[in-house]
Amino acid sequence: MAIIDDGIFKDEWYDEVIKAQQNAYTPYSEFNVGALLITEDDEYVYGANIENASYPATICAERTALVSAYARGITKFKACVVITDAKDPASPCGVCRQVLKELTHDDMPVYMLSKDKRCIKKTVDELLPLGFSGKDMD
């Protein structure tokens, strides 16, 4: 059965985001998050949360994926998928929403998955309505 039937989501993305989550480094929270970016060429870029004993130095899964992509010169995406160990789908934190706004596009869908394959889909703009961007400095 399809996880979400919107003509965009591909069921294989579930397996790929689980792979991403497996690289989480979470000795402090033990809360593993995986993020998968799907590029415009249907390539995958993986991210996982990487924690630090100095807690604010922790980097969320969504941001590790985005920064990893940009460091490889990849800047065009068609979707982002996020998964955690929580019972219900979890949504990106405020900092990640801001970085998604900066480095992707407002219409890009973000699929938040639970392990039992329930999904919430929101665009970047829906996650950060009236978000601040470079345009606001014109």
Ligand code: THU
């Ligand atoms: N975390 C993410 O990776 N993404 C989010 O959007 C929310 C939180 C991580 C950070 C930390 O390693 C753990 O989840 C608990 O906050």
